[in-house]
């Protein structure tokens with residue numbers, strides 16, 4: 030009898046396996062032949078499973094793979110059973126400026142609680158508009174001017190540490206320094222709290238905790254089905270770090286609330302109790318926690334990546350370095366006078382360096398997925414993107430890294446050439462218009478970045494002050510000097526020696542470059 034039962038179980042398993050294999054074959058066959066997207070070119074495996082992008086997201090190289098797929102298959106590629114990526118400025122416009130298209134539902138994996146939305150993961154358009162109006166006001170030029178003196182104290186701390194590294198004859202790892210600076214500033218801006226990340230180690234886990242959170246979110250945004258495997262639990266150290274980071278943020282919010290709204294000049298004071306002028310709605314207290322967790326990667330990490338990459342490219346392009354230093358050193362007579370305002374805005378080369386940096390190394394270098402929601406428009410609806418009729422429910426996007434390296438818009442795309450952005454080159458109106466139409470480091474449309482003013486203020490001040498006080502150059506140690514760039518013989522896309530290497534996890538992780546700093550004349554005395 031026992032033997033018969035065993036045989037029966039074997040037969041059940043056998044047929045179950047056959048059924049699974051058959052179903053798998055049928056699904057793959059359908060996706061490759063009869064599916065509405067089957068006519069679009071792309072890697073065969075990508076057409077059959079979402080795990081293709083999930084896999085490359087887990088390796089933090091989705092931007093490189095997307096670029097190389099576009100090179101191989103053309104302007105529109107299929108990168109998942111239900112995903113199309115475009116590489117044209119028309120698509121950038123058609124997707125991100127459409128009133129009908131929305132973020133894909135997988136952004137919801139970044140929710141802290143199922144009924145709580147942040148500006149970033151909110152899909153309801155009315156609620157988003159309310160949040161957007163309140164948060165944009167908090168990030169306005171006027172509010173940033175009020176925050177500037179606080180910001181400058183952190184920049185001065187950064188400069189003093191460069192001086193200390195010089196005294197100790199140490200090369201500086203710019204990735205590490207800028208992540209600490211960027212998050213320290215956001216800690217202060219978001220919660221009025223000095224995390225002292227530049228000078229003390231107590232809260233440094235915030236950097237890795239935030240990166241861990243972003244890595245997890247990115248894999249799940251790209252391939253939501255991986256969420257059900259719970260891969261985060263396979264990386265317990267990362268999970269622990271992320272939780273520690275969340276608990277710290279929770280504590281900061283609690284402490285900040287206890288202080289009262291007007292105790293400090295920070296995001297909290299601008300957002301708590303702020304009413305949307307059109308509807309009178311306020312941001313709920315429970316949502317503040319969710320907004321706050323998003324501000325660290327959005328505001329701190331992105332600017333840090335821009336600054337790190339700018340130093341990488343300046344240290345490897347002596348002509349650009351010399352043109353920038355001449356501009357900054359001819360405008361001011363003292364480093365302490367460097368502030369935002371007309372003089373800083375007149376530094377056109379500085380601005381060109383930042384734009385070119387974000388072109389070659391966009392801090393958010395991935396594909397920002399969107400869709401025409403079936404829930405709103407029905408499954409038979411469609412939308413035209415760059416001349417293609419795309420059915421509702423299809424994930425569509427433009428990969429920022431790829432379009433920024435499209436030579437139709439940016440000739441010689443892998444060379445760092447700030448000159449291409451200079452006003453004097455605007456004579457060539459067509460070329461400039463083409464570039465601007467394809468340039469999207471801050472995104473495009475109603476979900477684009479509202480933190481642009483802060484990003485430029487912070488990045489311009491740090492870069493201008495650094496070159497005012499210091500000369501810098503590549504580390505003389507060949508081992509350290511290699512860090513940050515690509516290496517010959519490495520995997521596709523990581524073999525470009527002069528390209529700053531980004532590891533895409535929605536935001537970007539990176540390492541290096543290692544630079545040495547030499548204080549100029551007596552100017553450094555301000556920093557002591």
Ligand code: HEM
Nearest residue numbers: 148149327328331332392397470471472476478480483484
């Ligand atoms: C160089 C620096 C920065 C870059 C390159 C950048 C880039 C971006 C991009 C591409 C998006 C769109 C994301 C998406 O569609 O999924 C975005 C959204 C956002 N960014 Fe930034 N960002 C930067 C700095 C900042 C700063 C300093 C802040 C605030 C302190 C900020 C706050 C936000 C917010 C709140 C959103 C969500 C907007 C919405 O969904 O309506 N960003 N950013």
